[in-house]
Amino acid sequence: MSRTRTGIHAPRARWRLGLTATALLVASAVVPGPAHAEDVTDYAITVDPTAKGTKIDDTMYGVFFEDINRAADGGLYAELVQNRSFEYSTADNRSYTPLTSWAVTGTGKTVDDDGRLNARNRTYLDLGADSSVTNSGYNTGITVESGKTYDFSVWARVDQRAHLTVSLADTDGSLAEARRITVRGGWAKYTARFTASRSSSTGRLTVATDGAAALDMVSLFPRDTFKGRKNGLRKDLAEKIAALDPGFVRFPGGCLVNTGSMQDYSEASNWERKRSYQWKDTIGPVEQRATNANFWGYNQSYGLGYYEYFQFSEDVGAMPLPVVPALVTGCGQNRATDDDALLKRHIQDTLDLIEFANGPVTSEWGGKRARMGHPKPFHLTHIGVGNEENLPNEFFARFKQFRAAIEAEYPDITVVSNSGPDDAGSTFDTAWKLNRENNVDMVDEHYYNTPSWFLQNNDRYDSYDRNGPKVFLGEYASWGNAFKNALSEAAFMTGLERNADIVKLASYAPLLANEDYVQWSPDMIWFNNHASWGSANYEMQKLFMNNVGDRVVPSQATGTPSVTAPITGAVGLSTWATAAAYDDVLVTSADGQTLLSDDFSGDASKWTHTGKGSWSIQDGQYVQTDVAAENTMVSAGDPAWHDYDLKVKATKKSGKEGFLVAFGVKDTGNYYWWNLGGWNNTTSAVEQAVDGGKSSLISKPGTIETGRTYDIEVKVRGRQVTLYLDGQEWGSFKDDKPAEPFRQVVTRDARTGDLIVKVVNAQSADARTAVDLGGAKVRSKAGVTTLKAAPDAVNTETQTPVAPVTSTFTGVADRFTYTFPANSVTFLRIRKG
Incomplete structure (x- = not known):
């Protein structure tokens, strides 16, 4: 099995005198925890500050958002009403009906007829006189915070005048003063404002009417969204993402992108609920956007759409990186379209997407962006085509058509290909062969593996062809959210930085998980209705993402011998x-x-x-x-x-x-x-x-x-x-590759001149280490940030055992000794002298 390609090795530092490291006796693939053999405590790190190492781009680390684990509706998208447009269907989930999350008192039924709000928002509620409907929100209910403002809206239609009474309450009583709305005539939008009188996470929203009324798009939105955006994002979740200082945002998936039906439609009556994700469904007024069956087993409203993704990327200072379907399925599905007209339509849709992001207000799609509130371009530079296709030849035949069309019209756009769903194997090898032969600019790799795999593969990109395609590591994680998982990922990330000339972009995945709707684990940020918390992996990613540096300073550390003990079992x-x-x-x-x-x-x-x-x-x-x-x-x-x-x-x-x-x-x-x-x-x-x-x-x-x-x-x-x-x-x-529990990388911050020495000690013993800075003139005092915890420590809503601790170290010199704690990651910021 070939995992690497012929090429030049990454720059290596020259060895200098230092402490002689004790021979490592790691007998098998080691993960943090009880040692399998004698603990090792003495290491040597040597740095060559005179060598010019690899440049690290500002976009090196980013985030990948996919609507999995209810990450969008009921999560990052701040809407508090579930199934607000009565569009839930058995096509989304076998247990769904148009009244999922709703309870009708009196008479009421959902209707799909010519009286609908619009062609894409097909189903509405026909509520009888002296009747009401109550929404239970997500998870435990609708969450409100005392003193905060919430904006209610509804589209309503009546034959005769009717009054709507809108109230918020939980089992203990009212949560805000009820509002009364008068409805007249055909479909129109009506609004009201609530100020919560107390906090609750089990609220219910009720709309009652004294006369027959048709209702659709029943919405309750917190006024306090991220950056105050209307139709915006849940503030605490968006702030946690922003705190990572991401260099890019990859969206909207994932398996979400290239699964579902690939059928076209030409009119509203032919609407296909299980369509692949198509960006044009997700822009414009929210009441005119489609809903769709989500690959992960629920409904997606598209209230969080492409405009909001671009806006969020801009708000956090990140490069937007959308991914479009290549008309070849992945994620366990193996189909490729043979509809040439449909393929051409998707290629044109991709060109239109670039115009939507970058085009002038005088263009068709740039004008649509401007009318949504953003006349300036979003500065799109990269676009991904396809995701984890298991049919590399079929995918690549279509990818080439996308790339040719994009390059002809937008030659400055980097078109990103991919290598399938795994780190190795026949699909991976075939995909990489095609990517190399066709001079692809960048290849998206994905893999989820054990902690031991990440400890064993720090050198994965050392021998990639320096003249071949660059790597976008779009999805990676070890299996778990314990600190030992974060440690193994950190050890691997030192290899990503060392090979920043090959790995240009990298993002842990998935980003978000609602604790009551988990389709995939592990995840970086966890949340429920009223709280959110960063996993151990989040804290590790944040530490790396906030201390990247601008250039690698070549360094080496003591290594681990090959494993010789036989496989037993x-x-x-x-x-x-x-x-x-x-x-x-x-x-x-x-x-x-x-x-x-x-x-x-x-x-x-x-x-x-x-x-x-x-x-x-x-x-x-x-x-x-x-x-x-x-x-x-x-x-x-x-x-x-x-x-x-x-x-x-x-x-x-x-x-x-x-x-x-x-x-x-x-x-x-x-x-x-x-x-x-x-x-x-x-x-x-x-x-x-x-x-x-x-x-x-x-x-x-x-x-x-x-x-x-x-x-x-x-x-x-x-x-x-x-x-x-x-x-x-x-x-x-x-299977004789050793796990490397002690790994390092050194980078330089161009703005401050700091050397950033990053050391992972993923074992149960302290590592007393000789550090040789190769003659660099430095100050004696360094800033230290340490993540240290028990290997099985897990952050929760109420407990944060994995959290960074800052301190100072005053013993820095050209050569000095530092003891890196057991089960830790340490960042030493060493000032130049």
Whole structure:
């Protein structure tokens, strides 16, 4: 498996005399926590201030926003009413109706007919006389704060005059003085203002009428939004994002962008609810914007649309980086449009988007931007085409058409391609080959991996081709929000900065998570109705993003030897949303001794079932029959086994995927498995699980046939693993790359002249370290910012164990010794002398 390309290595500092580091005895992929071997405390860091290192762009670190985990409606978008336009549908979620989050007292029904508000806002509420409707908001209810102002609005229509009474209350009573509105005639917008008399997070908004009335777009908005913007953003969330000082904002997704229907429509009656994300649906007056089924299982209102994304980017001083669909799906879907007219329309839409962002007010789309309140351009310089496509050849054929059209009209725009959903494998390799051959400017890489993977891959970009495409690391995170996850990401980020000539942009993902609506975890910022808090990962990202520097100062640190201890563990069988039968399991040692033999002619007493699913002996086979269960692991053998051969016969009965044959099984969260026919039966891979999080070590396209019996063999020798399918070698790998718990990078701040020494110590012992500044003239006192916590520490709404601590250090010299605390990240700002 190739993860790197031929090229020049990043600049390396010359070694200088310093403390001799004690030999590191890290025996396996180490994550912060109890050491697997003897703790190591002595290191050396050498810096070469005379060498000209890599320039770091101001846009190096940014944020990626996707409407996942209810990040938009009920989150960053400040609207307090859920389903304000009665557009919820079973197309969004099987449990939805147009009255989801609403309760009618008296008579009322939702209607979709010619009396609607407009072509895109189709469904409205027909409320009978002396009736009312109450909205329950998001999460626990509508949140208001004592003394704060809230703006109510509704579009209403009556045949005869009617009066609306609008009230805010919770179970303890009124939250504000009720308002009375007189409605006359056809559709019109009516407004009122509330001042909360007390605080509550369980409020309800009620609209009552004394006469029959049609209602739509029922809204309650806090006056106090971020920067005071109308139709704006929830202040505390936007402020936390702004505090990161992001260099760019990537939006609106993610899987959100390139999934859903790719069908076109020519008139309102052909409206397609599950369309891919299309920017033109999201601009203009909010009552005229579409709603759409969200890929993550709910409805998206598009109240937070492209205009608001551009405005927010400008408000936080970040470069906007929109992503448009390339008409090839990803995220587990594998389809590509063959509708040439539709493709051309999307390409034109992309050109129109650039005009909307940058065009003069005299242009069609620049004029639309101006009429929305922003006559000046938004200064768009980068645009992404596509996201995580699993069909690289089909994607690239379409990408080239987008790029050609954009370059012909807007040659200064950087068009960003991508490399699929993983850090390696056949899709990744094919995509990168196409990107290199076609001289793509920038490639968007995505990966989510274990903490140990991030500790092992600090050097990932060291050997990328310096003359090839640049990298936009648009999505990355380790599996978890504990401090040990943030530490591993920090160690990896030192490698990103060292390779800032290759990695031009990087963003942790996802950005936001509503604690009551979680589709994906981990996430950077968590929130509920009334509070928000930064994860340990947020605090780490903030520390790096606020102390980037302008140029790398080459440096080196003591490294870790290769791992030599053999892979050890028992064996296992599993399935994922699939029914399968296993037979004739045989495990033999390297010298031919039988360690385990089971033909399932008796019982299954040799096997321990610790996962989900339903296992039983059927016709001399061990069968798992639950096609809905994920990870149904059963295991057998001794966790101390090493250097063995595992053979098994497997037959898929039904379901979405294939087989999971495990080896090196230590416990339910730590093992390797060969995933045959994974990812909806499109790919086979070997994955390593560490503390429950998985990363791929080798992968290839592949499917498993239903009803066919496969002979599977896994040969483990030391840390070398070879895999055979039906007697043919399928692949092999050697898992001997060490985790690097001690990593560093040094940068210089051009404005102040400061050297910023950034050191990660992701192990359970202090690291007493010799620092050699290579003759640099510096002041003796340095500012210190330290993030230090227990490895499993997690920030919550009420507890913040992971928070930066500032101090000073007065022992700085050309050569000095500093002790970096266990499980910590330290930033030393050293002033020039």
